[in-house]
Amino acid sequence: MRPTILFADNERGIRLFCRQELEAEGFRVVLAEDGDEAVNLVSTYTIDLAILDEHMPRCGGRESASRMKESNAELPVILFTADSFFESYSSPQVDATVIKSSDLTDLRAVIAKLLPATRTNQNRERTESKPASSAVAINSAFFQEIKEENINLSFLLTSLRAWLRLGPSAYHQRDRFVGLLRELQEEVNLHFSLEEGYGYFENAVSVAPDLAERAGALRDEHKKMKSEISRLVEQAESVRTGSHTSEFGNLLARARSFLDQLQSHETCERELISLAFNNDLGTVD
Known part of the structure; x- marks a missing residue:
């Protein structure tokens, strides 16, 4: 079964773009546009990893992570933000922080680190047969x-x-x-x-x-x-x-x-x- 990633960001363009990139890597992606929705989805779906924008309405990334960990302490959470202030941020609720950029290499590397090795290997096998350009050149x-x-x-x-x-x-x-x-x-x-x-x-x-x-x-x-x-x-x-x-x-x-x-x-x-x-x-x- 494909690992499921929850991606939460109030910017629709970023949500759609990152979903396409992550799905090209073999993941199933569930989207949320604010923190409250993201927290609710964690209780609805079996989520393997959550990626949260810090600056979301209703409930920001760190607060959402804290609420998620209350119900699932083992859920890996990535804070995904354009604010370089959080570059070295860490807490018991946030497993890693990735600064937004046009290159998702850092995000992919952190995902591979946080998800179980067997699952990322399955993804790699699933995507090796795809043309290399499929994850790089967006229509x-x-x-x-x-x-x-x-x-x-x-x-x-x-x-x-x-x-x-x-x-x-x-x-x-x-x-x-x-x-x-x-x-x-x-x-x-x-x-x-x-x-x-x-x-x-x-x-x-x-x-x-x-x-x-x-x-x-x-x-x-x-x-x-x-x-x-x-x-x-x-x-x-x-x-x-x-x-x-x-x-x-x-x-x-x-x-x-x-x-x-x-x-x-x-x-x-x-x-x-x-x-x-x-x-x-x-x-x-």
Whole structure:
């Protein structure tokens, strides 16, 4: 019987993506979108290992782990978080912590360590006959759907647009604006890293080789945009501790330009995938 992994994360795109990757490894995957649901599923299913996001609504990862251990002290639990603060975190309730990244190598290694050897060996035998690329290159059209379900990114873009409409009058609340920019930087870096690490462009080009130049140009934009958001955050930190509203106005203008650039970039990526797969993916918000 395949080992069953409970994967809990409030971000739908991450849930779908990791489920596909883990199922490609031979695991059965049960999904939860918050801590309460995850705890309830442990009492409903025979779960062999739980992977919990720390920042979930209702009940976070550590609290969920504690509640799970009360009913099943032997259940291996992995805290899966983007917060590097927890990198060396350990407790009786959490068996291991893995920092989120575009590469699931660390997560796979910890799963192999925590699950019984006989079960991971069975998985290995089951997946050895599969093409190596099956666990690496994600179908680009499917990945496009995941991207569009990125609630965090959509929320940040909406919030930042609202701030930009306020203009310089929002200066007295600039700390919150700077915080939103930092969150956007993290989301954009993760967003681009997932595309680069899991064959978003390569998979599309393999279907439509004539789109190689366009795909390459879009991929090259990632580096430029990551540098731009980094400089934007640095300027924001400087403005936050300063006292000149004129500098804040300049920051708003740069932020507006970056959001427009990001929107245009995402639209071009969407068109690339539509052309490659002849797939109507809807409209861009």
